[in-house]
Amino acid sequence: MSELGFTEITASAPIVTTRHGGRAKCLQRLIRLDMPVPRTVALDFDAVHGVSAGEMPDLKAMLDLFGPDPLLSVRPSSEDPDWGGPSAILNIGMNDALHAKLVGSHGEAAANALYLRFIQSYAVHVGRLDPDDFDAADAPTAEALQDALELYEEETDSYFPQDPQVQLAEILRSMARAWEGTTARLLREAKGAPADAGLGLVVQKMALGVGKGLSGSGVMQFVNGDTGLREVRGRYLCKSQGRDALTAPDDSDVMYLTRDPRGRSIEDVLPQNFADLITYGDKVRTRLREEMQIEFTIENEQLFILDAVRVQRSERANVRIAVELANDGIIGHDEAVLRIPPRALAELLHSQVDPKGDRDVFAEGIAASPGAATGKIVFNARAAQAMAAQDEDCILVRRETSPEDIRGMHAARGILTIRGGITSHAAVIARGLGLPCVVGAGDLKLDKKKGKLIAPDGRVFREGDVITVDGAAGEALSGSVDLLPPELGDCFKKLMTWADEFRDIGIRANADTPPDADKAVMFEAEGIGLCRTEHMFIDDDRLLAMREMIFANSSEDRRAALERLLPMQRDDFTALFRIMQGKPVCIRLFDPPLHEFLPHGREGMRELAEALDLPISDVTMRVAGLREFNPMLGMRGVRLGVTVPEIYDMQARAIFEATIEVSKIGDPVVPEIMIPLVSAKREVEIVKTRIDAVAAAVRVEAEADFTYRLGVMVETPRAALRADEIAHHASFMSFGTNDLTQMTYGLSRDDAGRFMGEYVNQGVYVEDPFHTLDRDGVGELLEIGAERARGAREEVTLSICGEHGGNPESIAFCREAGFDYVSCSPFRVPVARLAAAHLAIQDRMAQEAEKAK
Incomplete structure (x- = not known):
């Protein structure tokens, strides 16, 4: 800092953004470009902090720089413009004497306007007087000016200051203290500023826009x-x-x-x-x-x-601007990539509510899946399917969703639930489908019997009423609103191409159906990292066969029921392999507990009894017998594969037969078969033996050869800890961070939303561990699992495929831990690709900076 406490901004002055702020540095750059910038001086962060404590710079020397009768402005100059700062104040130096001079040179109206503006700003920002009392006058008349001076005197018991040095001192002190106040600090911290962020100030000679002619x-x-x-x-x-x-x-x-x-x-x-x-x-x-x-x-x-x-x-414009700057050689491809925040891509990938339009918000919840959609309210999955069959858009409104709602979720344009958190069933499925979703709108009341939804303000919405779901803002809006369409133009594609040139970790997509796979290809995923086969059984014709299998009393009867599902599964895998031809497809074998495929209500059980030609009492008893106290920790995943092996046999056969068929028309298919919920190596040995036997049988029957890879999904802490034993039998290990987090914490991800916000607010958890990967606990299990697996089998492929896969923070962790790829929902693939590129570029820049030292 200069001995005078300020520095004149010239082309060669030692102005630094981290000391004087972004505005001061920008003004210096404009001066260096020979632009006609009025004389300006800068106070650095230390000087402004001193001003707040009563240590003034040499104001006389500063004012002397601006000549006789100085007329000045003071503007804030924080390190990052987004951090804000106190309001600028213009026309400092206006007093009775200068006013009289300006009346002669610029006319009375102009002089009055300059003086009035300064009085109003000074009164509000320095005197802290009521802004309503100093509203801008309708016209800058002599009477309005006199009224303002008298009002100032009345409110402060003192005359309006006439000495420019006094005016400047009070304005600098007011702005410095405003920056260090609690409210201002909290506001800028919310924008990412550190608590001790400094403020610079720039004092600039006024260029009067009130002169003659067209000034x-x-x-x-x-x-x-x-x-x-x-x-x-x-x-x-x-x-x-x-x-x-x-x-x-x-x-x-x-x-x-x-x-x-x-x-x-x-x-x-x-x-x-x-x-x-x-x-x-x-x-x-x-x-x-x-x-x-x-x-x-x-x-x-x-x-x-x-x-x-x-x-x-807008984010749309930001992408185009960055790409055009790079196309013109003004910035490099790496800088263009870094200028686009990964999470900002949501605005390009989904429809958005037009920010310029009106918003009639009737409910607020958690922004669970980005995008916006308008449609008619429906309260159940069947109604959603019926609406879709008539080519009408609908919004599925539920207390909370369950696997039984999957078909309705596929048919809906958006989802609104009263319960649930960021990782609830509705949120996870919506993100996978690319549907806008708001969950946890707890102030809403749903009366299913009367078919109405009651808003907190008393408004009633009935089935068929039109609403809009804004999944980015976490709001439900009444009626239809203007939507901005997705933007995946040439600039977006070029940016993503550059991102792929820099990233050094693979990005795959979670995709369960052909439409999901189409989206994965559209977003240029490198393959499918998780295909959840249970979603293939939700159609009515398949569901009945599945229920017949569940009610079967012998292995032969189960096989007979599954024989009906075999061609359907084969068609599913054939379609996926064709879409992803040449790219890896990782198929998770059947995972959920069987009770999820059975009806729960009396009406559903009656319909099932009719379909199976059984007494309703038999159906009721069977459903009750399959019900578990904690189904997510019960008979599911590999436990079904061991105890009801016919299911995995059928799925393996369908995979291998589809592999042979698709390999005939293009690049050979090498399917990856993943065993879920493993916790012991013996489970893998048992399932692997049966799958190898199915593969051998199919080779003989088809007189064709093929290869496949068998791996496991690591979802239990024990599997992570015993990864060295399991790796001997697995070509790959994919960490399912959803269940692994659930089991590590002993938390239900569907129920955690009820109290997670309070836990984060009170600092129990830094973030929701289902939303942001817990590096300390779950992360340590990942590191242990990865290290032990690689120690036992160096070539084993490691990945994560849970909801965390698309988060930039999780990708950073996986790169550090040496994982080969991450897998996420198709709509998060571009976010993951861009985030991975950011990390690789930043690492390279850090290494170059280290070498330069």
Whole structure:
């Protein structure tokens, strides 16, 4: 810091963003580009902190820099513009004497306007007086000016300060203390600023936009902030200051920037000023390597550049801007990739509620799956299917969803549940399907008997009423709203191509059906990392065969029922293999407990009794007999494969027969068969023996050869701890972090949403462990499992395929732990690809920086 406590911003001054803030550094760059920036001085973070404690810079020396009768502005300059800061204050130095001079040089109206504006700003921001009392006057008359001065005197018991040095001192002190106040600190911390973030201030000579003729102020940018397309945009307002043009009414003296048949334009009336602005815009883009909005003032046809800020933009525009800058050689491909936050891609991949439209919110919940959709309310899966059959969009509204709702979820355009958290059944399935979903809207009341949904404000919605679900905001809106369509244009594709050039970990998709696989291909996944076969049994024709198998009393009867399912399963796998031809497909064998395929209500049991030609009492007894106290820890996964082996036999045969069929028409298929919920090596040995036997039988019957890989899904802590034993029998090990987290914590992911928010608020957990991978607990199990598996079998493939797979934090962990790939829902594949690229680029940059030391 200078001995004077401030530094004049010149081309060679030692201005540093981390000491003086982003605005000060940007102004220096504008000066270096030979732009007409008014004289400006900067106070660094230490100086501003000192001001808040009463240590003033040499204000006399500062004011002397600006000559006699200085007229100044003070603006904040935080390290990151997004962190905000106190409001700018203009026209510092205005007093009775200067007012009288300006009346003669600029006219009474202009002088009154300058003085009034300063009095109002000073009263509100320094005097802390009621803003309502100092509303802008309808017209800058002498009476309005006198009223403002008298009101200030009345409210403060003192005359309005006339000494510019006193004015400046009080303004600097007020802005410095405002930054260090509790409210301001909390606001900027919410935007990612550290608690001790510093504030710089810039003091700049005013360029008066109230001069003669067409004097005024405006803003100008060279790109559309909504689309990212190159075009000149902005406004100019005669007889104005700062950014007044942006808030001026249309009927005021606003001028167009470019030639326009509707009225005067800067291009026509002030062609030299317009040409200079175009030149400066090009300089800013190429030299500052960003699309910037220029704030300018024209005083008696002389142009001044006051500031330049990054153009506010949508995520759609941000992608186009980054790609176009890279295409023009202004930034590199790696920087273009780094400029796009991975999670921001949700706005491009899904429809979004138009932010410019009206929002009639009737319920709020948890934003569980991004995107937005409009449709008619339905309260059950059958109604959703019926609506879809009539080509009508619907929103499925439930207290909470269960596997029985899968068909309705496939048919719906969006999902709204009253219960549930970020990893509830509805949330997980919705993310996999790419459906917008809001869960945990606990203030809603659902009366299924009367078929109505009651909002917290008393409004009643009935089946067939139109609502909109905004899964990004976690809101349900009444009626239909304007939606912005997904944006997967050339710029998005080019960005993702660059991302793939940098990333160093594989990205696969979780895909259970051909439509899921189509999405995986569309988003350029490297294969399928998890195909959950149980979702293939939800159609009515398959469900009945499955129930017949469950009710069978012998192995032969079970095989007979499963024979009906075999061709259906074979067709499923054939379709998947064709879509993913040449890419790996990892198929998880049947996992859920059998009771999930049985009806629960009296009506459903009666229908099943009719279909199976059994007394309803037999059906009721069988359903009761299969019911478990804790089904997620009961007879499911490999335990079914060991005790009811006919299911896995049928699935293995279907996989191998599909493999032979598809291999005839293209690249050979090498399926990956995954055994779920393993906890002991003997389980793997038993299942592997049967699958190998099925493979041998199919080879003989088809007179064809094929290869396959057998692996396990690590979902239990014991499997992670005994990974060295299990790896001897497994070509790959895929960690299912959903169940592994559930079992490590002893938490139900479907029920945790009821109290997880409170746990996070009170610091019990830093984040919801089902949403963000727990590095300390679950992460240690992953590391132990990976290390022991590789120690026993060096070539074993390691991956994760739970909900965490698409999270940037989880991908970072997997890279560090040496995993080969992650797998996530198709709509999260681009997010994962981009996040992986970010991590690889950042690692490379860190290594280069280390070498340069």
